[in-house]
Amino acid sequence: MNKKKIYISLILAISLIIIGFFIFSTDSETKNTSTTDIPSEEVTAIETIEVEEEKKDDAHETQPSKAPAKQKVNKNEIISDIIPIEDYGDSTSIGRGMVPFYNALGKREELGRPIRIAVFGDSFIEADILTGDFREMLQSEFGGCGVGFVSITSKTNSYRPTIHHNFNGWNSYAYTDKDKKNHDRQKIGISGYYFETQGGASVKLSGVNKYAAQLDTCERVTFFLKNQTPIELGVKVNNGERSAIHINRSNHLQAKSIDGRIATVDFEVQKADSMATFYGIAMDGKDGVTVDNYSMRGSSGLFLCTVPITFLEEFNNIRPYDLIILQYGLNVLSNKTTNYRGYEQKMISAVERLKASFPQSGILIMSIGDRAYKNPQTQKMESSLPHINALLECQRNIARTTGVAFWNVFEAMGGDGGMVKMVNSKPALANKDYTHINFNGGRFIAGQLFNALVDGIPSE
Numbered sequence: 001m002n003k004k005k006i007y008i009s010l011i012l013a014i015s016l017i018i019i020g021f022f023i024f025s026t027d028s029e030t031k032n033t034s035t036t037d038i039p040s041e042e043v044t045a046i047e048t049i050e051v052e053e054e055k056k057d058d059a060h061e062t063q064p065s066k067a068p069a070k071q072k073v074n075k076n077e078i079i080s081d082i083i084p085i086e087d088y089g090d091s092t093s094i095g096r097g098m099v100p101f102y103n104a105l106g107k108r109e110e111l112g113r114p115i116r117i118a119v120f121g122d123s124f125i126e127a128d129i130l131t132g133d134f135r136e137m138l139q140s141e142f143g144g145c146g147v148g149f150v151s152i153t154s155k156t157n158s159y160r161p162t163i164h165h166n167f168n169g170w171n172s173y174a175y176t177d178k179d180k181k182n183h184d185r186q187k188i189g190i191s192g193y194y195f196e197t198q199g200g201a202s203v204k205l206s207g208v209n210k211y212a213a214q215l216d217t218c219e220r221v222t223f224f225l226k227n228q229t230p231i232e233l234g235v236k237v238n239n240g241e242r243s244a245i246h247i248n249r250s251n252h253l254q255a256k257s258i259d260g261r262i263a264t265v266d267f268e269v270q271k272a273d274s275m276a277t278f279y280g281i282a283m284d285g286k287d288g289v290t291v292d293n294y295s296m297r298g299s300s301g302l303f304l305c306t307v308p309i310t311f312l313e314e315f316n317n318i319r320p321y322d323l324i325i326l327q328y329g330l331n332v333l334s335n336k337t338t339n340y341r342g343y344e345q346k347m348i349s350a351v352e353r354l355k356a357s358f359p360q361s362g363i364l365i366m367s368i369g370d371r372a373y374k375n376p377q378t379q380k381m382e383s384s385l386p387h388i389n390a391l392l393e394c395q396r397n398i399a400r401t402t403g404v405a406f407w408n409v410f411e412a413m414g415g416d417g418g419m420v421k422m423v424n425s426k427p428a429l430a431n432k433d434y435t436h437i438n439f440n441g442g443r444f445i446a447g448q449l450f451n452a453l454v455d456g457i458p459s460e
Contacts, residue, residue, distance in 0.1 A: 085452050086406040088399050097405035100362035101323035114290040121327035123297045127156040130442035135291035136212040137450040144288020146218030151280045152195040161211035169201030175303040189279040190315050192296045192303045197269050204266040218283040221265045222257040225278045232271035253314040301328035304350035312357035321361040329368030338390035351402040363404035367395045370419040372434035383416045412448040
């Protein structure tokens, strides 16, 4: 009997161990799943606005989700009225708000080139969120084709739905990189990046037709670079035979263009030295509208104070803009301060540099949007209204001081509580970090911006 009791006890103990193991495994899987599904809040806000360098923390940035099939957005759930553009260029007689863009729009058939818009921003427009739909709306209304400027490499190329982008063999440098020991600030380009190779690197762009119209083909491809010694490029167009392109040395920015009905272009650097610097490729129409997305994760826009003025002027000679849009704020907003005077002064300097370098261009500042934080007492997501209002007024004052235009994204998102509404909307218009919009939200805000822009066109 004693032996029998011992056997029974052993069997019960083993059974309990096995049951406990399965309970622990299931519980662990559940915990891991919930941790993955709920993104952490972004913590990249600049706490001390006076800092010279811009902060960057990839670990807390939300990766853009792959673009979904286009869904109908119920705009009435958020806002239905047009949020007008406030043009301080008109009110100050400086004329550097929307007037240059509207003038170009009125004579677009005489320009002999596309009307060009540059959108500088942070992760709010990463992977062509918002700008992809804004581009499509403009091209559908005013003509044009192609995705515009694309950097040589990109961390979001697999997420961007408006271009197929493949690359290999490049050394890339960004203004926001934490380790800047090997950086040469004099090489930073208009996008905040530059790229190097001593040969063998390649970059391939292919048009698309699923997410937006007018992007499957373009009429002109342009390659931007600086080279103080001759280099050799090989290029394949529409997957044809590779042709050789010889580029002579120059101390200035160069642009090499290829015309035709182009769906795919594949560049290979066959010969170059360490002095050659590469910037990007543009796919454009010969008329209509082009929209360039210059997004940089972690940026507050202060890098625009450091891009060499000679580069900006040379770029303008090659690729003049009619409207420059500045979308920043995610990496500036903090729920610990309402004093943004240091940032305001630096961005005023940045806007003045852009005005000097692109003298024909209008400038539009997009404000910070809504953003929500968890209230530790109620455990509910709430807007940090005093801090948002302080930064919003800072950005409006930048526009007022420099005599450019201003558009209130916070109001376009529905004002106080707009971010929470966008997250809870069906379909969702923003991510559950309560900081970043998604592609649906980008389409919604793009529509608001497009409506405001068209609403401001002067009547004849």
